Amino acid sequence: MGAPQTYDIFIIGGGINGCGIARDAAGRGFSVGLAEMNDLGSGTSSGSTKLIHGGLRYLEHYEFRLVREALMEREVLWRNAPHIIWPMRFVLPYAKGLRPAWLIRLGLFLYDHIGGRKLLPATRTLDMRRDPAGKPLKPLFAKAFEYSDGWVNDARLVVLNARDAADRGADIRTRTRVIAARRENGLWALLLEDQRTGKVEEMHTRLLINATGPWVDHVLSDVVGKPGVHNVRLVQGSHIVVRKKFADPHAYFFQNKDGRIIFAIPYEEDFTLIGTTDRDFDGDPHDVRISEAETEYLCAAASEYFAEPVRHDDIVWTYSAVRPLYDDGASKAQEATRDYVLKADADAGAPLINAFGGKITTYRRLSESMLEKIETHLGKRGKPWTADAPLPGGDFFATGFAAEAAKLQRDYPFLSSALSRRLIRLYGTRARALLGNAARLEDLGRDFGAELHETEIRYLMQHEWAETAEDILWRRTKRGLHMTPDQVTVLEDFLQSADTGRHNAAAE
Numbered sequence: 001m002g003a004p005q006t007y008d009i010f011i012i013g014g015g016i017n018g019c020g021i022a023r024d025a026a027g028r029g030f031s032v033g034l035a036e037m038n039d040l041g042s043g044t045s046s047g048s049t050k051l052i053h054g055g056l057r058y059l060e061h062y063e064f065r066l067v068r069e070a071l072m073e074r075e076v077l078w079r080n081a082p083h084i085i086w087p088m089r090f091v092l093p094y095a096k097g098l099r100p101a102w103l104i105r106l107g108l109f110l111y112d113h114i115g116g117r118k119l120l121p122a123t124r125t126l127d128m129r130r131d132p133a134g135k136p137l138k139p140l141f142a143k144a145f146e147y148s149d150g151w152v153n154d155a156r157l158v159v160l161n162a163r164d165a166a167d168r169g170a171d172i173r174t175r176t177r178v179i180a181a182r183r184e185n186g187l188w189a190l191l192l193e194d195q196r197t198g199k200v201e202e203m204h205t206r207l208l209i210n211a212t213g214p215w216v217d218h219v220l221s222d223v224v225g226k227p228g229v230h231n232v233r234l235v236q237g238s239h240i241v242v243r244k245k246f247a248d249p250h251a252y253f254f255q256n257k258d259g260r261i262i263f264a265i266p267y268e269e270d271f272t273l274i275g276t277t278d279r280d281f282d283g284d285p286h287d288v289r290i291s292e293a294e295t296e297y298l299c300a301a302a303s304e305y306f307a308e309p310v311r312h313d314d315i316v317w318t319y320s321a322v323r324p325l326y327d328d329g330a331s332k333a334q335e336a337t338r339d340y341v342l343k344a345d346a347d348a349g350a351p352l353i354n355a356f357g358g359k360i361t362t363y364r365r366l367s368e369s370m371l372e373k374i375e376t377h378l379g380k381r382g383k384p385w386t387a388d389a390p391l392p393g394g395d396f397f398a399t400g401f402a403a404e405a406a407k408l409q410r411d412y413p414f415l416s417s418a419l420s421r422r423l424i425r426l427y428g429t430r431a432r433a434l435l436g437n438a439a440r441l442e443d444l445g446r447d448f449g450a451e452l453h454e455t456e457i458r459y460l461m462q463h464e465w466a467e468t469a470e471d472i473l474w475r476r477t478k479r480g481l482h483m484t485p486d487q488v489t490v491l492e493d494f495l496q497s498a499d500t501g502r503h504n505a506a507a508e
């Protein structure tokens, strides 16, 4: 056995923050390792409301720094990943007895003016008796405000950051748990356990990053050996997915009588996504599940607005995740700050930097701030570069999605328009690498249901670290929403038996 490998930087956690930091650092020329104990994005980063947003509600808590930074990120991220991120209009019905119209207008004025908006359209007022947005709602709402924010396929944002990091030389290991970390001779010595085989391997790194989201305190106490820490407050949020409640491509922002808000968002062509809830959580974040009370709450809150009520029977899928909110001592879950805090611990030798809190929307800025901290310890390597660097497959115009989908269908005329749109939405310009020389639909191999073909599965296993049916059906794609239990079983059997060619070469 040779000496353990030594990295400049080792990152624990393959959520959006870990993968974003890995990408930025690898692009500056650092040698980077990353371990994710499960699948990429399997923690909080695939369970969000999927908004690239300033957070209108955070203005009420005076979080101006966060809101401004997040607003500025909307167009930066959209430009760099126009396949998985796109603008969305949100309709906020005005309801008597809740927030006054002047307060909403003030919030939206700030929203329109402090965030470097260039492509996104500005706020406008709607007459809900005439506007199509009024149609699916009860006739109680005469007026609404319509404003812009962004939508993201959160799980794919994680994987594309990991893919780009690996393409730039990072060593991304999934299903690999960091079980111990100790300082030794000016370095960190880490023990990594392969979750498939149980094999333990030692690695060294000059600097360690703890980007484990809701596990951040757990890693500090159980892996690094700092018992009794309490830096984050864990807050559960759940969503329900129901059959489409409205036809338009806009989303709704509903205020509830308890002061909270929920969104109803068009989802995966045929569905509406409704969420979220806010309740304190303790337990293992991987075991988080929607409760009966949350389901009731979401159905009741949406039914206050939709003309046709949302019932239990309408629900086709639910998901839950745990927010790791930096604990600033706020009394209520919804009042805790959504901002991120980076804290370095370098007194006792090799540095450790912990990331607490953060949003999907601000992951790129969090990564830049992390690199600033890293470079104070390891020396400067490069300038910030990610603001103008497309993510894999995102090298086309921000507004060019429809044209890309049409171009793909022209070049591969056997694709249905739904499939070419879906492939561009997931893979952007890399859809061509996936399709290769295919000249007929049969060349894509077996269809496992809902136009999920063997070629796509192999691509996901070879280039995107997918291993299980869940990785493929619920994170890399959302085909799970469209497939029957029998079709899922057939896919599981195929994954067990086939030589699916998983290799995930470090760089392509």
Ligand SMILES: Cc1cc2nc3c(=O)[nH]c(=O)nc-3n(C[C@H](O)[C@H](O)[C@H](O)COP(=O)(O)OP(=O)(O)OC[C@H]3O[C@@H](n4cnc5c(N)ncnc54)[C@H](O)[C@@H]3O)c2cc1C
Residues within 6 Å of the ligand: 012, 013, 014, 015, 016, 017, 018, 035, 036, 037, 038, 039, 040, 041, 042, 043, 044, 045, 046, 047, 048, 049, 050, 051, 052, 053, 176, 177, 178, 179, 211, 212, 213, 214, 215, 219, 223, 235, 236, 237, 238, 276, 277, 320, 321, 322, 323, 324, 357, 358, 359, 360, 361, 362
């Ligand atoms: C309900 C809800 C809605 C949200 N909505 C939005 C939204 O609309 N917009 C927005 O911008 N933000 C939103 N957020 C916030 C956002 O989702 C999170 O802030 C973000 O995903 C956190 O990412 P992370 O990388 O820090 O954590 P995670 O994604 O949880 O990643 C941490 C990873 O570390 C891994 N890990 C833990 N311990 C170990 C170990 N010992 N070894 C190896 N790996 C380990 C875990 O498996 C996990 O995958 C929402 C959050 C929730 C919960």
